Amino acid sequence: MRATLSVVLAGTSLLLGAATPVLAQPTAQKVVSSLSSKVNNEFLSDFAVTRGFSLGRPVRPRPTPDGDAVLFLRSEARSAQLKLYEWDTTSGKIRELLTPAQLLGSDQEQLSPEEKARRERQRVSTTGITSFELSPDGKRVLVSLSGRLFVYARPEGRVQELATSPGTVLDPKFSPDGTQVSYVLNADIYAIDLAAGKERQITSGGNGQVSNGLAEFVAQEEMGRFSGYWWSxxxxxxxxxxxDARPVEIWRPADPARPEASPHAQHYPRPGKANVEVRLGVVGADGGRTTWVDWDRERYPYLATVKWDKGGPLTLVVQDRLQQQEAVLTADTDTGRTAVLLTESDPAWLNLDQQTPRWLGDGSGFLWTSERQGAPQLELRDRQGQFVRLLVAPTIGYVPEKSDLAVDETRREVYFQAGATPTAVGLWRVSLDGGEPVALTDRPGQHLAVYARNFSLVARSFTDSGAMPAWEVAERDGRRLGTLPSVALEPPFVPKVELVRVGAGLQNPGYYCSLVRPQDFDPAKRYPVVVDVYGGPGAQKVSAAMGGYLRAQWLADQGFVVVSIDGRGTPRRGRDWERAIYGSFGTIPLDDQVNALHLLGERYGELDLKRVGITGWSFGGYLAALAVLRRPDVFKAAVAGAPVVDWLDYDTHYTERYLGLPQKNPEGYRESSLLTHAANLERPLLLIHGTSDDNVFFLHTLKLSDALFRAGREHEVLPLSGLTHMVPDPVVRVRLEERTARFFSRHLQ
Structure with missing residues (x-):
């Protein structure tokens, strides 16, 4: 359940694991509203077709190593198909480098089931050139499209298609010296020598049960590790x-809308049951015998992170099944023997940071992220793993999950992201030799940055509650060179959002909340309230980012005040705040929503707390359903999208991190299950779920609906035919928002 927030529109997707996708294509046509004239406007159609007004904006910018250009992807305003562009830093001119039509001869992509599943894990709902890789010298660009590989030579403007064997090509990479391109094909690793154009197989024995070079399901879905092989x-x-997936039980979910299609077999590891068995091997780039890395896999079954940086040995982070113990190991690639650099432990769980360990190029040591002092901190360790100095203290608000750690080896500086409050993230710099970190931004909001390898250039992005994201390019000294051009459709309004903190006192650090009021707000009136919730681990709803409030503003304009609350269990408030939920999902997350709601009601007289609805997706869908089951005195109606109903039916790595093993915590699982409380339903409940969801399976909503039916409890179910955990289809998105608005209007107004 990697956290990704939204329902898959404006780049915020609503978390929980992923599913085998059906990538519905947006259409440029308007979707006519089926609601009354009050809401019969163009906004909702534009919002859906443009993915929350995110299409048409530059994404994934990458400066070339010497800073002569910035490459980026961009679609048209009403198309989800990405193309590759280049922005010249000297002239400020943009040129189109590659398009799907240019590479394929048409715009029609053919995605294999494996590539669809990989994109779902990465929450990619766009099409076309969804990613690219630069060669180490920046002169060539590697692109994968429809299972085919292309190399674009920037100086000559020439495209070369690589001749690969038949099969599904996944995870292509340049070798560190830029002379080869590697990839996974039919569950084995292959490489092509670019000069000779000859393909060779590096590993062997891959099949439908055992794969070489691919990250397993929970690594991609929960650990944030998407690759399964690493060059020296x-x-x-x-x-x-x-x-080796053979020990894992197989689920065969079928799409009821396609009875002619065979069910898709999926190895799905559930709490307390067998996981995929993982080991790490080292093989020559020309193939041959594999040396297997030796560690205590019975104690540490999870291969969480692997690094093979310049200046450092092959390094891996391994965790125990409960994710309470982890070890950072170095591996001798000749013998496979490992040595311990450091260990971490936590009585609840350990968060992963896929950026560390990060070895310095001179081999003197590495960067490491720890929470042992109560919040994330960045440390410098020597080559033996011994502590050298604290670079970023816990009080700075270091945000490892949002940082793109960049190390300027020449100037011995580290660039990172941090924020004094959980609603904003700024850019910072600190010296490897010590001293206080320096803030590089002073405007509250969400800042991102990507640096050229020589640090002569930076592409940086900014958004806040009143501005959509935009990328600009600047020199190292801060001199602005220009803006990466956007062709996006701009929202017709700025959301009427207020970010507040309530309940802060000696015993409580307080809750960060957002309120979105109607654009024609009348302070003399009292409004029904809709709580737009996530409320679970790894994701925030309350953030200074305009795109996250556009949908809320539309809903508010139907006559509500839309409220979001980040309670305990959500990130960026310190270890104790986040780990307070350990052992049960069914109490603290909901209690905090209720407590904060009452505090808001005391401060804002326009909130009518006798008319409160709640809606969410994924973990938010779970919490919305739980709200009307357990607290009908507070919540009068709920719309629950893709809810996890029974945590025994979700994946191991996510669920066991927070609830432990079901054999050791049966009461925590029972109390957290919606099935336990189903017979208590006395408020209107609408369940929504994609029938092809392979992250939170449609099974969940079916089980809850069955339990409610058997208990004689009225409820509504809306199946989204053929859709997965993501909902990119514009027509479905419009109808879904309308249905939600009608539901709350009927039961709250």
Whole structure:
């Protein structure tokens, strides 16, 4: 359940694991509203077709190593198909480099089931050129499209298609020296020598049950690790994950809308049951015998992170099943023996940071993220793993999950992201030799930055509650060079949002909340309230980012005040705040929503707390359903999208992190299950779920609906035919928002 927030529109997708996708294509046509004239406007149609007004904006910018250009992806305003562009830093001119039509001869992409599933894990709902990789010298660009590989030579403007064997090509990469391109094909690793154009197979034995070079489901879905193989810095060796899924039970979900299609077999690890068995091997770049890395896999079954940085040895982070113990190991690639650099422990769970360990190029040591002092901190460790100095203290508000750690080895500086409050993230710099970190931004909001390898150039993005994201390019000294051009449709309004903190006192650090009022707000009136909730681990709803409030503003304009609350269990408030939910989902997350709601009602007289509805997706869908089941005195109606109903039916790595093993915590699982409380329903409940969701399976909503039916409890179910955990289809999105608005209007107004 990696956290991704929204319902898959404006780049915020609503978390929980992923599903085998059906990537519905947006249409440029308007979707006519089926609601009354009050809401019969163009906004909702535009919002759906443009993915929350995010299409047409530059994404994934990458400066070239020497800073002569910035490459980025961009679609048209009403199309989800991405193309590759280049922005010249000297002239400020933009040119189109590659398009799907240019590479394929048409716009029609053919995605394999494996590539669809990979995109779902990464929450990618766009099409076309969804990613690219620059060669180490920046002269070539690697692109994968429809299972085919293309290399674009920037100086000559020439495209070369690589001749690969038949099959599904996944996870292509340049070797560190730029002379080869590697990829996973039919569950084995292959490489092509770019000069000779000859393909060779590096590993063997991959099949439908055992794969070489692919990250297993929970690594992609929950650990944030999407690759399963790593080049050595000298390009002579490849380390790779071998994943044996044979011990894992197989689920065969079928799409009821396609009875002619065979059910898709999926190895799905559930709490307390078998996981994929993973080991790490090292093989020569030309193939041959594999040396297997030796560690106590019975104690540490999870291969969480693998790094093979310049200046450092092959390094891995391994965790125990409960994610309460982890070890950072170095591996001898000749013998497979490992040595412990450091260990971490936590009585609840340990968060992962896929950016660390990050070895320095001179081999003197590495960067490491820890929470042992109560909040994330960035440390410098020596080559033996011993503590050297604290670079970023817990009080700075370091945000490892949002940072793109950049290390300027020449100037011995580290660039990172941090924020004094959980609603904003700024850019910072700190010296490897010590001293206080320096803030590089002073405007509250969400800042991102991507640096050229020589740090002569930076592409930086900014958004806040009143501005959509925009990318600009600047020199290292801060001199602005220009803006990466957007062709996006701009929202017709700025959301009427207020970010507040309530309840702060000696015993409570307080709750961060957002309120979105109607654009024609009348302070003399009292409004029904809709709580737009996530409320679970790894994700925030309350943030200084305009895109996150556009949908809320539309709903508010139907006659509500829309409120969001980040309670305990959500990130960026310190270890104790986040770990307070350990052992049960069914109490603290809901209690905090109720407590904060009452505090808001005391401060804002326009909130009619006798008319409160709640809506959410994924974990938010779970919490919305739980709200009307357990607290009907507060919540009078709920719309629950893709809810996890029974945590025994979700995946191991996510669920066991927070609830432990079901064999050891049966009461926590029972109390957290919606089935336990189903017979108590006395408020209107609308359940919404994609029938092809393979992250939170449609099974969940079916089980809850069955339990409610058997208990004689009235409720509504809206199946989204053929859709997964994401809902990119514009027509479905419009109808879904309308249905939600009608539901709350009927039961709250």
């Amino acid at each position: 810095p000298d390009s002579r060796w490849v380390a790779y994950e071998q994943a």
